[in-house]
Amino acid sequence: MVRNKVRTSVAASLKDGLAWAGMSGFVEPYIVPFALALGASNPAIGFLRSAPPLAASVAQLFNESMVRRLGSCRSAVRLDVLAQAASLFAAAAAVFLPAGAAFLCLAAAMTVYTTAGNLAGPPWAALMGEYIPPRKRGAFFGFRNQIVGVTFFAASLIAARVLNFYPGLWAFSGLFAAAGIFRLLSFHYIGRMYEPVSGFHLPPAASGPAARPDDAALRPFLASVFAVMFSAFLAAPYFSVYLLKDLGYGYLPYMVIMTAGQLVTYLLMRRWGTIADAYGSVRVLRLAFLGIPLIPLLWALAPSFAWLVCVEIFSGVVWAAYGMGTNNFIYELAGGHSRTRYNAMFGFTACLGQFAGALTGGLLYNYLPGEAFMTLLFISAALRAAAIIPFLRRVSQTALPGAAKPGFLLAAIGFRSIDIYPAAAPAARDGARRRDLR
Template sequence: MENINEKIRKSLKYSVIDGAFYCAMVGFGESFFSAFAVFLKASNIQLGLIGSLPQTIGSLSQLYSNKLLKVLKSRQKLVCIGAFLQGLMYLPLMFVFYFGSFRVWYFIMFICLYWILGMILGPAWNSWIGDLVNEKEKGVYFGKRNKIAGFVSFVSFLIAGYILQRFSDGPKTQNMGFILIFFLALISRMLSTFFLLKKYDPEYKITNESQLSLIKFLKQARTDNFGLLTLYMCTLNFGVYIAAPFFTPYMLQDLSLNYKLFTIVSAVTIIIKFILMPVWGGVVDRYGTKKVLSVSGFLMPLIPLLWVFSYNLWYLIIIQAYSGFIWAGFEIAAFNCIFDTTTPQKRVIFIAYYNVLNGVAIFLGALAGGFIVKYNHMFWSKYYLVFIISFALRYAASLIFIPKLKEVRQVESISYGDLLFKVITTMPTKGIVYNLITYGRTHRSGTTNRKN
C-alpha cells in the first residue's frame, strides 16, 4: 500500500499532465473564442460581452463552490464533474454557426455555461493543489508546471491556427475549421479529467472559519493583505479589460491579419511565458511575491499603449514578446501571493470571493470598453482610445495598491534593478538549459511542478 508521500509525488506528476491537457484545450478552443465571434460577425458590444460576461457569470458561480463542496464532500469530485461537463460544452459550440440570425447570442450563452462549469471548480482546485505542493517549492513547482503547460498551449495554438488557415476558403469551409479545433479541445479536456481522477485528495474539512460572509470579507479588505491584493486585482482588471476584448478584432479587422499571421503574433506571448515561468518562479521563491509584483506591476501598464504607435508586423511581435516577459512574472507572483496570504481553512471561500469580485470588475471594464469603441471617433482606429485608457488605469491601480502590499515570507533582499537584470540575464542561457536539466532531476527525486 502506498504511503502518503508517494501518493503526493504521483499526484503532482498527474497534475502536470492534467495541466498540459487543460492548456491544450485552451490552445485549441478557448483561445479562438474571440476569433470565432469575429467570424460570426459579432458587433463591438457583443465582442465586449464575449470578453467579459462569461467570466463574470462564471466567477459569480464560485459563491456556490463551498456549498457544493459540502454536498459532495470531496474536492476531487467537484473538480472532475466540473471539468467533464466543461469539456462537453464544446459540442454545441461546434454547431452554433447553423443557429441562424441569433447565433452570436447562442454562442455567448454556451460560453457562459462553459465558464460557469470551469470556474465553479476553481476554489476547490486551488485548495486541493495548495495542500499537495510543498510550501517552500511553490514558485519552482508552479513555474515548471506552467512551462510544460505553456509549451503544450503554444503547440496546440499553432496547430489550431494552421487548421483555420487551411480551412479559410469561404464561410462554410471556415466553420469546418472551427468545428475541428473545438473537437480537439473537447478531447483534450476529457484527457485532463482522466488525470484529475488519478490524483490523491487529502482529507479536507469545512470549518466555520471557511464560511466567512462576503460582506465581512469586504469590510476587512483594506486592512488585510489578501484583501488588498483582491482590491488591487479588481482595479487592475477593470483597466485591463477595457482593452483586452479588442486586441483580436483590431488585428483581424483593422490590421487585416489572416489567421496565419494572427496566430504567429498571438503565439509569441505564449512561448515567451513558457520559457520564463520557471525563471520567474525561482525568483518569487527567493525574493518574494511583493518584489516581483512591484517590478511587473509597473512595467505591465505600458503594453496597451505600445499598440498605438505602429502596426508593423515585427513591431507587434516585439510588443507580444515584452507582454509575455512581464505577464509571466506578474501571473506567477499573483498566484503565489494568494497561497502566501491565505490559510488552508479559508482558501476555498477567499479564492471564491477573489474571483467573484474580479469577475465583476472584468465585466464592467469590458462593457465600458465596448461603449467607448462604439461611440468614439478620435483616432484612425476606434480601438486606440481604449488602449490608452487601459494604460492609464493599469498604472493608477499599481501606483495605489502595490506600496500597500506586504511580503509575508522571510526572503532575500534585492533591488528592483538587480532583480530585473537577474531575470533578463538568466533568460537566454541558464533559464532554458538549467531548468531542462533540473526538471528531470527533481522529477525523479520526487519534488514538485505547476499550472496557472
C-alpha cells in the same frame, strides 16, 4: 503509500495540464474569430467577452459552499471540468443553427466554459497545495506552466493551420469539438489525483471571513487585481478585431501575435516562480504592476507585424511575473483550509474586473473619437498605471517572506542566479517525494 499516491497525483497534474493546454490552444485565441465568422458585430463581441466573466464572478460566491457540500476538492474540479467539456461540444454545434441563434449558442456555451473553468481553479489549487512543499511551489508551478505553454503554442499553431487550409465555420466547429475531447482527458487524469483523507485542505464549516493576521494585505491586493483586470479588458476584446478586420491579417500571423506573449509567459513562469520563492511575491508583483501599463502604449506605436510580436514578447515577460506573483501571494496568505476561499475571492475579483472592463469598452467603442481602438489603449494604459496604488501603498514588503534578501532586480533581469533555481527542474519529482504539508 502516501508518497506514491502523491507522486502519482503530481504526474497526473502534469498530464492534466497538457490536456488543458491542448483544449485552450484550440479555443482561447479563436473565440472572437469564431464569433466574427458567425457575423457578430463589435457590441456583440463586447457582450461575448463581458458576459462570461460576470457569470464566473457570481458563481465564485458559491464555490466554497459547493466544495464543502461535496466534501471533496477533486469531485468539485471534475464536475467543473465535465461541464466545461460539454460547453465546448455545444459551441461546436452552433454551426448547425441560424446566424442569430448560432451566436447566442456560442455566447451561452462560452459563458458556461468560462464559469466552469474559473470554478475549477480554487479547489484545484487547494488540492495541489497538499502535494508541493512551500519552498518549491513557485518552481513547480513554473515548471508545469513551461510544459503547458509549449503545448498551448503548438495547439494554437495547429489550429491556425487548420483554419488556413479549411476556412469557414466547419473548421471552427471541429476545433471546438476536439477541444472538448481534450477536456475529457483532463477529467480522466484529475480522477487519478489523491485527496488526503484528513480534509485539512477543505473549507471550514464556518462561512465568515477567516481571521488571519495577513488579511489586511488581501484587500489592497484584490483592489489592484480588480483595477488591472478592468483596465486590461477595457481593450482586450478588440485586439482580435483590430488584427483581423482593421489590419487585415490572416489567421497564421494573427495566431503568432496573439500567442507569442502567452508562450513567453508560460516559458518564464518557472523563472519568475523561483524568484518569487527566493525574494517574495510582493517584490515580483510590484515589478509586474509597473510593467503592465507599458503594454498598450507599445501596441499604439506601430501596426507592423514584427513590432507587435516584440510587444507581445515583452507582454509575456510582464504577465508571467504577474501570474506567478499572484499565485505565490495567495499561497503565502492562505492556510490549507483557507486556500479555496482565498482563491475564490481572487477569482471573483478578477472576473468582476474583466466583466466591468469588457462591458465598459463595448459601450464606449462606437462613441470614442478618432480610432476607437487606439483611444481605448490610451485609456487602458492610464488606468493600469493607477492600479498599482492600493498594492504599493498598503502592502508592505516586510509582511511576507523574502523581503530582506538582496539582489532582486539583478535576478529579475537575469544577471543573478537564484539559490533554489538549480533544484527547479526536478520540482515535480521532489514535490512528490517530500510531504512538507501546511
